[in-house]
Amino acid sequence: MIGGLFIYNHKGEVLISRVYRDDIGRNAVDAFRVNVIHARQQVRSPVTNIARTSFFHVKRSNIWLAAVTKQNVNAAMVFEFLYKMCDVMTAYFGKISEENIKNNFVLIYELLDEILDFGYPQNSETGALKTFITQTGIKSQSKEEQSQITSQVTGQIGWRREGIKYRRNELFLDVLESVNLLMSPQGQVLSAHVSGRVVMKSYLSGMPECKFGMNDKIVIDKQGKGGATEEAAGKRSGHQSIAIDDCTFHQCVRLSKFDAERSISFIPPDGECELMRYRTTKDIILPFRVIPLVREVGRTKLEVKVVIKSNFKPSLLAQKIEVRIPTPLNTSGVQVICMKGKAKYKASENAIVWKIKRMAGMKESQISAEIELLPTNDKKKWARPPISMNFEVPFAPSGLKVRYLKVFEPKLNYSDHDVIKWVRYIGRSGIYETRC
Amino acid sequence: MTDSKYFTTTKKGEIFELKAELNSDKKEKKKEAVKKVIASMTVGKDVSALFPDVVNCMQTDNLELKKLVYLYLMNYAKSQPDMAIMAVNTFVKDCEDPNPLIRALAVRTMGCIRVDKITEYLCEPLRKCLKDEDPYVRKTAAVCVAKLHDINAQLVEDQGFLDTLKDLISDSNPMVVANAVAALSEIAESHPNSNLLDLNPQSINKLLTALNECTEWGQIFILDCLANYTPRDDRESQSICERVTPRLSHANSAVVLSAVKVLMKFMEMLPKDLDYYGTLLKKLAPPLVTLLSAEPELQYVALRNINLIVQKRPEILKHEMKVFFVKYNDPIYVKLEKLDIMIRLASQANIAQVLAELKEYATEVDVDFVRKAVRAIGRCAIKVEQSAERCVSTLLDLIQTKVNYVVQEAIVVIKDIFRKYPNKYESVIATLCENLDSLDEPEARAAMIWIVGEYAERIDNADELLESFLEGFHDESTQVQLQLLTAIVKLFLKKPTETQELVQQVLSLATQDSDNPDLRDRGYIYWRLLSTDPVAAKEVVLAEKPLISEETDLIEPTLLEELICHIGTLASVYHKPPSAFVEGSRGVMHKRLPARTGSGEGTECPDVGNAAGGSAPEAAPSIIPSQGDLLGDLLNLDLAPPTTTGPTPSTSGMQMGGMDLLGGGLESLLGGDIGGSPAMGAGFGAAPAVMPASLNAPVGGGLGDLFDLGGGVGMPMGAYIPPKTVWLPAMKAKGLEISGTFARRAGVIQMELVLTNKAMSVMTDFAIQFNRNSFGLAPAGPLQVLTPLGPNQTIEVSLPLSTVGPVMKMDPLNNLQVAVKNNIDVFYFSCQYPISMLFVEDGKMERQVFLATWKDIPNDNESQFQIQDCHLNSEAASNKLQGSNIFTIAKRTVEGQDMLYMSIKLSNGIWVLAELKVQAGNPNYTISLKCRAPEVSQCVFQCYEAVLKN
Helix, strand or coil, rough: CEEEEECCCCCEEEEEECCCCCCCCHHHHHHHHHHHHHCCCCCCCCCEEECCCCEEEEEECCCCEEEECCCCCCCHHHHHHHHHHHHHHHHCCCCCCHHHHHHHHHHHHHHHHEEEEEEEEEECHHHHHHHCCCCCCCCCCHHHHHHHHHHHHHHHCCCCCCCCCCCCECCCCEEEEEEEECCCCCCCCEEEEEEEEEEEEEEECCCCCCEEEEEEEHHHHHEEEEEHHHHHHHHHHHHHHHHCCEEEEEECCCCCHHHCCCCCCCCCEEEEEEEEEEEEEECCCCEEEEEEEEEEECEEEEEEEEEEEECCCCCCCCEEEEEEEECCCCEEEEEEEECCEEEEHHHHEEEEEEEEEEEECCCEEEEEEEEECCCCCCCCCCCCCCCCEEEEEECCCCCCEEEEEEEEECCCCCCHCCEEEEEEEEEEEEEECCCC | CCHHHHCCCCCCCCHHHHHHHHCCCCCCHHHHHHHHHHHHHHHCCCCCHHHHHHHHCCCCCCCHHHHHHHHHHHHHHHHHHHHHHHHHHHHHHHHCCCCCHHHHHHHHHHHCCCHHHHHHHHHHHHHHHHHHCCHHHHHHHHHHHHHHHHHHHHHHHHHHHHHHHHHHCCCCCHHHHHHHHHHHHHHHHHHHCCCCCCCCCHHHHHHHHHHHHHHHHHHHHHHHHCCCCCCCHHHHHHHHHHHHHHHHHHHCCCHHHHHHHHHHHHHHHCCCCEEEEEHHHHHHHHHHHHHCCCCCHHHHHHHHHHHHHHHHHEEEECCHHHHHCCCCCCCHHHHHHHHHHHHHHHCCCCHHHHHHHHHHHHEEEEHHHHHHHHHHHHHHHHCCCHHHHHHHHHHHHHCCCCCCCHHHHHHHHHHCCCCCCCCCCCHHHHHHHHHHCCCCCCCHHHHHHHHHCHHHHHHCCCCHHHHHCCCCCHCCCCCHHHHHHHHHHHHHHHHHCHHHHHHHHHHHHHHHHHCCCHHHHHHHHHHHHHHCCCCHHHHHCCCCCCCCCCCCCCCHHHHHHHHCCCCCEEEHCCCHHHHHCCCCCCCCCCCCCCCCCCCHHHCCCCCHHHHCCCCCCCCCCCCCCCHHHHHHHHHHCCCCCCCHCCCEEEEECCHEEEEHHHHHHHHHHHHHEEEEEEEHHHHHHHHCHHHHHHHHHHHHHHHHHHHHHHHHHCCCCCCCCCCCEEEEEEHHHCCEEEEEEEECCCCCCEEEEEEEEEECCCECCEEEEECEEECCCCCCCCCCCCCCCCCCCCEEEEEEEECCCECCEEEEEEEEEEECCCCCCEEEEEECCHHHEEEEECCCCCCHHHHHHHHHHHHHHEEEEEEEECCCCHHHHHHHHHCCCCCEEEEECCCCCEEEEEEEEEEEEEEEEEEEECCCCCCCEEEEEECCCHHHHHHHHHHHHHHCCC
């Protein structure tokens, strides 16, 4: 198990050091600093073995978090824990920075004592932790409160406390998708997938039982077969349903129920949580198509023409569109002409950045550029990195639709109809690249 | 209020100031002071001098202050053990506090103070906390047992904490269960033989129930513990798999990987034709792919594991090539791992895509990555024959780029392509030669020289090229020197007229001017070969080369199996067994995958089961420590079969007479089998290579087949053959695994061996020898492994045995110590044979003789045994026994009880008489055995039991 946990600043000074096991000595702190933080080379692996001691590290801005062990620990668990640790710290004091860590070091030690015991991760849900670890010291609690805290921390529903009350029961569902594409210069899709998240923000009283439904092909097909109006209904809904390659759920979702019936039921944590993550690869709506044309004119000039086409309903508007066209390292000057938006050559980034604020569906726009090159005697050819794109569209490129989210709270007197529900779809570009 | 100010006090004499502040009356000031102390401790300053003052602050109602003091204690208690005692009272008091959070805090902290004197005081509070009414305290106490065990293992055992901990596995609170499992697993690791984690179907069921309810971390502890269990049969294994698969949709990647580990392991036991097996395979792919959208560090862990999974079960991810395509901004460690997996998944179906990708990668910036990509193109050519041409042309394109390291890497892989497809792509040699001057890495130089030497007859200026290398011979690395020597000798053999001078030059450079023994020796060998017999030299040097394998960097199968059992852990990230990087006894135990079994015979492989179960010692195949005389014999092993070297005189003298008597019979026996060839006896020792074929064909082939046929139909006559067990695990024999059994077929005793090569290299030159044993068993011929045993191949051999070998009494009586030799090493193991294979066919005694003998043998020699749970009637039992040469002579029925009288004759002439009482409706038989040599009774009884129950 985890033998110790250290937090360093960018210079390699220790900000937090908590040792859980006897086999980790003080010299481990220095070993990591010397071999990893101060290493001349770029870090080649997130796991480093120095003198039979293994170091796992993650970096957040310029802060290093390192977990140390001498045993054959579950490596996946250690990284998951480090991410969780970051989440918890962010939830308590915001951005992870040297200043924030120094300002809250007592709190961090207190948290580390609670969520890692002898190197074994314990309950790390911020919702539960905040009930008894506070920066203002312990409040005098009644006996009932104390036992309520402990049963919640250890209980089956460790992510929600009882007795939550809201005057207005409200929930917000965000379907956030990032669409990833790798396209060949000829317009052939080399790989494309959507990785999506369903983020839920709920302000519901009591312990509400929720049930979430979407246009999952497996569910729809099953219902189509069962119903009486099978043929027509099956075909119609089958047309809208999507095939989900794989999905993972927040720990509040009952996985065995999903496995058996493919129904998603849960009692949500209060506030925001990431309910589900999913991935699809079939029938993806690619919001933009990039058509590049690069021509080398002699050794000192490049001509680049890029056309982008939007491929969705004309009534919808895409936002924050940015096309990044890489330029060779020996570029001396660039001249750009674009029909829409603004384009600029950024020498520090070796790229032409073309920004368009808004663009409706089924439109087309074009940029052309002339790149002057300095003559070099470098034998190596320019690697031609792919042209990448950023955008945001108000629909889900995977085609996912939320069908329902039902809320039941048998003990309190509000019903599903009383809950105000909001659903929003946002499709963003992930790694959206076209080779040129 | 900010805490960062505490980090800035660096002035002199601060210890004194802090001391004063700690003793201040004001609570706020005290707290501030303690915080300063902790801050100094964090940055590595020694503040142990303040120990008494800090401990004085412990008695407080302020929980925050208390926690800070505890933190200080944990760090410095060890350096001030006497002072630490001062804190004990507060701890003990806190363990009684009405607030469960404070009780838990006290017990948690106490466990972290590693001072012997304190641990004594810890026992009582810990005992109370383990049974506390509050689950939060119990889950903390469970971990505390593991802490205490780490400090003083004996104390934990003496105080009975282990039993209490085991009880917590049945706790109503899932988190308590999870922590108890974690603590027990850790303790069990340092006691590999104690049966601490007594996993059985009931406890497994409890764990699976808790799995659905506990936190993500708890689920990981439970899944990791489940992975150590070995189900009894495929049905149980399937039902566990069914309950674990929902975890594959968990958001926590570690839960997913641990679930994958359990499934990969238990899948081994499922029959491949089962529908569920296919379903499970399909279910595994999507979650593995999803892991690739996690954060880069986790992706790295996942990819290292996928690398193992793909080697073990390529079918899972064979359609998922695209997800392993490298993204431009992946961190380098993710890129390199993806590339590795791409090569493994490359096949004819996807090769076009893969090549297009690899070509892109070869133009990237990172040198390591580019090199690997170039190498990957070469691997593809070797792996997928159809793509070879395209790969070669891609490589040529890359050589044209003239990027130095790309060219060098390409030349190294082209050499391999030449070896795989000889005489196919020589047209590219001209292009390669153009780049000769730019090669500065030894590997690339050596590869280029190899190519020139190999194709010397097609390269007009081969002598000039090689000569140019020769100029700086002494500055080259050994690899290049060796290659240059061989290449020039090859050139000489191909074009002797023009290159005599060159070859003499290189030979003298290698033999006279070099200090490297390898180089010198190789030089001398060539020199002598060339000077004595150029034709022979040609045959040796220009011999056809063995083909190179398609896969490289494969992990040894035994190691792979072990690593599969460690999926998700550091071992799977390093691709090394835990013993390679973990100190001490922890986790050094080897884990293995369970064997595939049918539902009926699940329990028949105790050895495999136990080893995988992770707690029992490897019982059955004890490896014989090297014995002097055995080893000496082995040196002669491949010169002649041991039976004809003449038995070494047995010093004990026991049963020497009997042996001589039988010794003469051997030749006639062999002669008869072979078909009366009189020359055979004489040719025996001289030509072992001729004999096996003729000996084994009639015995192993003909008679064996005949017998198998009978056995298959279910004739009652079939002699009992115990199931094959693993005698020599691959771990102990450099990759050679031997399992086997003994059988008596048509009067011939046979040792049936299954040899499996789990190493990476080919094994040849097998030979076998027995140590002296109780009944003089010895191989009747050499071991019949005629073809070399390739990696991952299995061969079944049956070795006929004679009973005329040297005799020495063994303990147990039926123990047999065996030595097996191959081209790698000599391995020793011991096994036990069922004595029933020594029962001869003419063992039926006359009734009268039986009666007389029964009376004649003194009653002291009689032994009685119980055979339990046998549901055969006397008729069936008698039939069954007859199949194994146990003959029923008479039957008597007294008061509904059948009395069967039987006789057995052993190969060395010992008679055993038996009386078997069978009562209708009672599954327990009673058996009395009488024999002049009562030592054998126990073995005979075991045979009865084995025969009747199978």
